[in-house]
Amino acid sequence: MSGYNFAYLDEQTKRMIRRAILKAVAIPGYQVPFGSREMPLSYGWGTGGVQVTAAVIGPDDVLKVIDQGADDTTNAVSIRRFFARTTGVATTRRTDEATLIQTRHRIPETPLREGQIVVFQVPIPEPLRWLEPHEAETRKMHALEEYGIMHVRLYEDITLHGRVATSYDYPVRVNGRYVMRPSPIPKFDNPKLDRSPALLLFGAGREKRIYAVPPYTSVRSLDFEDHPFTIEAWEQACGLCGSRESFLDEVIVDDKGGRLFVCSDTDHCERRREGAR
């Protein structure tokens, strides 16, 4: 696109963001403050993810953008177009073809591989935020590894509800040190974070934080020995491809309580249907 630099951001800004990313990779799970810029899209629409993608994307990359697991949701379309316009890189819907995947709220079902980078859009980066609203305090708690408050919260859920009543953005411990928010992915996706061969980068634009999970890093969902972490399961299979292993969206098909369950990962679902043919 004429008049703008490759991937929109100027090189100085990219360098500043890359420095923050390098620091984030060096300290897995630690939230690095960075000089987040105003982007030509609204905060909340993925400005953090877009800045991280813009800072790491190169002309040879193949980009995939998903929102809710799907390539064709409006904001995924809009972000993919933004990078297609500002970089001219190839885009894809196939997880296995992509070198760079920007995502909101899901991790693809197709296993990630070495060399891939996944960029997560993060609304609130601080895992302790609902427990302690002040940033100065939560930074101190991270520094002192003071996570008792989080365990107490999980314990209270168990005493009240018999289980941890958190279904997405479920807190994890990275590399045995920092407690981290995995962004609002369903807890179903949490196990995919653990020792992932891909580099996982998290960008929070409005909150001006970047954090990372380097490849093959341990990521444990917080739990108790007698209340181990579990993920969602469905009685139904995908109504389109028959998958029993993927995360299912529930679609209301009539006003009489009719439901259809389908894969949230549209690429995974299409591949399976192609394979069955």
Place this chain on the structure above:
Amino acid sequence: MYVAVKGGERAIEEAHRLLAEARRGDPAVAEITLDQIEQQLALAVDRVMTEGSLYDRELAALAIKQARGDLLEAILLLRAYRTTLPRFGVSEPLDTAAMVIRRRVSAIFKDLPGGQILGPTFDYTHRLLDFDLGNGHEERAASREPERAEAAIEPMPRVVNLLDREGLIETEEPPDAEAPVDDLTREPLRFPASRGMRLQNLARGDEGFLLALGYSTQRGYGRNHPFAGEIRLGAVEVEVVPAELGFGIAVAAIEVTECQMVNQFKGSASAPPQFTRGYGLVFGEAERKVMVMALVDRALRGRELGEEPQSPAQDEEFVLYHSDNVEASGFVQHLKLPHYVDFQSELVLVRNLRAERGVGPRP
């Protein structure tokens, strides 16, 4: 059968077309020009420049036109453009004592050197709709040329400096001229924030949010007994000192509004009883904004003055993290984006919790 909710490029493109059509309105009505917006909706332009952190009347007018008059959207447009501009350097501090004054009032002295100048104010208008304005008889609304106060030849001293001579108000130490100036648009906020960072944040902060906070301090939530020491509006020169020259050059004249609040302070163990200050400065003409900015600035100085923070307006993180309407508007509105994956997870959880309690679906 299930039809995928395909947003698709086409739907987005058509939405953009619909938006352009709605923006233009009835083509039989003349298109509004940027000059008209700049001249006749000047206060909207000023607000967009102030909260957009960019002094450019024409671009602000363009943003207002493009945003269909939604000022928060216009502010976002201007900010997104601003962020692509290179930064040449830092100007010298503005000398508002040398302002070419259009309005200057003080609520704490009946008269003072330089006098009180009402200028173009709504203050004593009767808020009666002027139907002449609406039916094209503007000349009747403004019957003759206004008489202006004679422009002061000498710089008009600031009221607080008069108090300063008596030691009645805290001295404001000029910051170290060599120290780098913080830039909120380049660095993330950290706490405790410097006063420079805080004032930058408040200057670009949402007028409505700050208005409510400032108002809350007047109603007892962090009361600090304010007096409007002085409000002045006018043009000031912006001066830069290029390193290769070593002396200052005026690069622009900009219009600003400044407010100095004077607040009671009973003193502490380390400071004698004296008045304290709250400060506000914004682009253009924005008196309400500059007054609440000064109220909130003073409320946030509680820690340095040994006051126990008890109210929202005194909570630095609460105020500075929530003042920005570009951030707030984006995050609130992002709830429109699809959240059906997280909602599905919640459905699974709530159904499980209900099943465990033995509650089934409604019969």
